[in-house]
Amino acid sequence: MIPVTVVQPKKLSGVWAAARAAKGGFKFLAGGTDLVINARHGKNAHRVWIDISGLKELKGITEGRDKIRIGAAETAAAVCSSPAVRKWLPALAQACRHFASPPLRNMATLGGNCANASPSADAACALCAEQAAAVISRAGKIRRVAAESLFLGPKHTALSPDDLILAFEFPRRAHRGVFIKLGARESFAISKVSAAVAAELRNGVVCSLSIRLGAVGPKIVRPESAEKLLLGLRPGAAAIADAARLCAEAVSPIDDVRSTAAYRRDMARVISKRALEAVLLKTS
Amino acid sequence: MKKTAAPMLKCVVNGVKVSRAIDSGLTLSDFLRGELHLTGTKTGCNQGECGACVVVVDGKAVNSCLYMAVQANGKKVITIEGLKGKNGDPHPLVQAFADEGAVQCGFCTPGMIMSAYALLLANPAPSRAEIKQALSGNICRCTGYEMIFSAVEKAAGLLRGRGGK
Numbered sequence: 018m019i020p021v022t023v024v025q026p027k028k029l030s031g032v033w034a035a036a037r038a039a040k041g042g043f044k045f046l047a048g049g050t051d052l053v054i055n056a057r058h059g060k061n062a063h064r065v066w067i068d069i070s071g072l073k074e075l076k077g078i079t080e081g082r083d084k085i086r087i088g089a090a091e092t093a094a095a096v097c098s099s100p101a102v103r104k105w106l107p108a109l110a111q112a113c114r115h116f117a118s119p120p121l122r123n124m125a126t127l128g129g130n131c132a133n134a135s136p137s138a139d140a141a142c143a144l145c146a147e148q149a150a151a152v153i154s155r156a157g158k159i160r161r162v163a164a165e166s167l168f169l170g171p172k173h174t175a176l177s178p179d180d181l182i183l184a185f186e187f188p189r190r191a192h193r194g195v196f197i198k199l200g201a202r203e204s205f206a207i208s209k210v211s212a213a214v215a216a217e218l219r220n221g222v223v224c225s226l227s228i229r230l231g232a233v234g235p236k237i238v239r240p241e242s243a244e245k246l247l248l249g250l251r252p253g254a255a256a257i258a259d260a261a262r263l264c265a266e267a268v269s270p271i272d273d274v275r276s277t278a279a280y281r282r283d284m285a286r287v288i289s290k291r292a293l294e295a296v297l298l299k300t301s
Numbered sequence: 302m303k304k305t306a307a308p309m310l311k312c313v314v315n316g317v318k319v320s321r322a323i324d325s326g327l328t329l330s331d332f333l334r335g336e337l338h339l340t341g342t343k344t345g346c347n348q349g350e351c352g353a354c355v356v357v358v359d360g361k362a363v364n365s366c367l368y369m370a371v372q373a374n375g376k377k378v379i380t381i382e383g384l385k386g387k388n389g390d391p392h393p394l395v396q397a398f399a400d401e402g403a404v405q406c407g408f409c410t411p412g413m414i415m416s417a418y419a420l421l422l423a424n425p426a427p428s429r430a431e432i433k434q435a436l437s438g439n440i441c442r443c444t445g446y447e448m449i450f451s452a453v454e455k456a457a458g459l460l461r462g463r464g465g466k
Contacts, residue, residue, distance in 0.1 A: 023325035023371050025308070046369065053328065053367040054348045070372055094361070118438025119416065121349055123361040124368060204437035 019056045023066045029074040029183075032067055033156045036179050039065040045181060046070065047090055048124040050117070051133045075128070075183055078102060083189050089128025089152075089182040093117070093140060096127055106187055108194030108213045112143035115198055118205040128182040131164060134174045137208045137232035137275075141168070143196050145237050146213035146229040149185040161186070168236040192217045192225070195295045197288050201275070208232045209276040210284045212264075212292040221251045223297065228260075232275075233268035233285050240267035243289070252297050261290035312373045314339070315383030325371050329363075330354045332370035333380055341381035341411045345440075352439030355412040356380045362419035364438070381411035384418065387463075394418060397456035398449070405443035413439045417453045425461055429454065 023046060024039075026032045036043060046052055046066040055061055069075055075090035080101040087096060096102050097113035116122055116130075116139045130140040131151065141164075149164040156179065164185060167174045176182070194215040200206025211231035217224050226247055230238040243263035250256055270281035307322040314337060323332060330347075333339045333356065345353035347366045354366040357379040384392035391399070394414050404410050413436060420427055420435035427435065432453045441449060 018324060018331060019326040019328070019369075021326045023308070023369055025371060025374070046372075049367050049369055049372070050349055050364075053369070057347060066369075068369070068372060071374075118349075118352070119419075119435055120352065120355050120362040120364045120438045121367075123363050204434065 019053065019061070021056060021061065021064055021066050023068050025068045025071070029072055029154075030157070032069060032072070032181065035065075035067045036156075039063075039067070041065070042178060043067050044178075045132070047126040047129040047132075048092065048121075050121050050125045051129065051135075069181065070126070080105065081189065085187045085189055086152075087127060087185050087187075089131075089184050090126050093122040093125050093127070093130070094119070096140075097122070105189055105191075106143075106147050106194065107192075108146050108196045108215050109140065109143040111194070111196035112139040112198075112211075112213060115196065116140060127185060131167065131185075132174060132176060132182060134168055134170075134172050134236075136171050136234060136236055137211070138237075139196065139198060139208060139211055139231060142211050142229050142231035142237050143194075143213040144185060145239070146196075146215045146227045147187050147194065148215070148227065149187055151182050152184040152186060153180050154183050155180050159183070165237065165239075170235045190217065193296045193299070195292050197292045197295070198231075199284050199288055207275060210270075210281050210288050212285075212288045214289075214292045214296045216296050218297070223247050223250055223252060228264065228289065228293070230264060230268055230285055230289065233270040233281050235269070238268050240264040240289070242267065247293070247297070252293075254294075254298070257290060257293045257297060260293060261286045264289035308371055310370055310374060312375065313377045315379060323370055325369070327370040328366055329356065329358075329368040329370045329373055329378070330365035332373075333365060333378075339380050339382050343408055343411055345408065350440070351409070352412040352416065352436075353409055355415045355439065357415055357419050357422075360419065360422050362416045362435075362438075379415070379418070381414055384414065393459035393463075394421075394453070394456040397452040397459065401448045401452035401455060403445060403448040403452035405441075405445050409439060409441045409443075413441065413449055417456065420453070421457055421460060426457060427453070 043065040044063045046068045076088040078099045093113040103110045145165040151164040198208040198211040216226045243260040265286035270278040343353035345351035349364040
């Protein structure tokens with residue numbers, strides 16, 4: 018048993034009342050796939066969890082005229098099986114398909130992956146490449162910020178404890194995207210290195226490009242020099258190889274249980290190259 | 302902190318309505334094993350790595366060690382004890398695991414079968430690759446994976462033969 022009281026507001030408005038009532042502080046419970054593990058390891062400073070996993074205000078994947086909206090409590094499994102996500106957010110769909118294991122994908126949520134702020138979070142890496150805005154509510158007051166701006170460092174976000182991510186919104190734009198990860202195994206492995214790339218091409222010329230690398234720095238890395246190099250080009254293999262080298266220069270990996278800094282840096286180049294080739298050289 | 306009244310958990314477990322006051326700090330695996338005495342669901346790592354605790358909630362496989370019991374409110378939970386065949390026979394998945402020698406120590410078996418059950422609900426004719434993918438969150442330390450994959454293929458055939466279920 019976990020020493021915690023779980024409260025379950027029926028509606029979003031009930032969340033704020035529950036938050037005010039939790040005098041000793043609280044955490045939001047979504048999929049629980051990080052929170053429950055941390056609590057078992059004694060890393061739970063909060064005696065109250067507010068369960069937001071069933072709130073309909075945090076559900077739904079909708080395709081609007083100019084944006085795609087994904088409720089923050091949608092699971093990785095729901096995100097990667099959504100036709101709208103597959104069509105409009107290919108890098109995110111692929112990240113959610115390769116994330117953790119099948120039962121964990123049925124639990125873990127997009128909002129939780131973001132709020133947990135692991136530098137190796139696959140969905141969070143793809144969210145940044147796909148230019149997600151996070152819709153955040155604090156006591157009912159809503160604001161929109163770039164999802165990328167939430168990440169400050171490992172497990173450290175710009176969110177205050179009573180900030181609740183309601184949804185992510187994305188520009189609806191036809192583009193190419195890919196997510197590639199390198200783990201110890203093909204399935205069920207935390208990334209040693211990951212890359213998410215989203216690009217728009219017009220007549221073969223790169224007119225927008227976002228590259229993001231996961232697990233190779235304190236937060237998700239944006240190799241801006243590599244983006245700038247390819248922008249406006251009709252890239253071939255040589256330009257992509259140069260950009261991949263710039264990606265490897267942009268990372269600041271560490272040695273840890275999963276890998277070494279040197280291997281991660283070299284693989285950042287290899288994985289970036291593969292991701293850029295997949296997005297920029299495919300003919301269709 | 303002031304102790305509030307124990308919340309009610311109302312759900313359906315293996316086709317039976319359950320309604321009781323529980324401690325909200327219980328995980329679903331704690332609740333199934335400790336309160337309902339459904340000990341077929343195993344807890345191995347207790348951190349979502351091994352898959353021994355997998356049960357099916359509203360048609361989806363979940364790690365019951367990380368799923369808070371109160372999150373099952375209003376939902377349908379199926380555990381290994383809930384899988385039944387026709388006329389008191391074992392469920393085709395259970396029979397196929399026995400026939401194919403897919404059980405060695407047996408500790409991973411309930412989780413394997415429940416992950417396979419969720420797969421077959423969504424995809425009655427999976428390829429071997431899809432079976433491997435669906436079972437990728439379940440670890441067998443006796444490492445009899447090939448027999449397990451064969452058992453799921455066989456059960457899928459048996460279930461299709463009798464029109465699902």
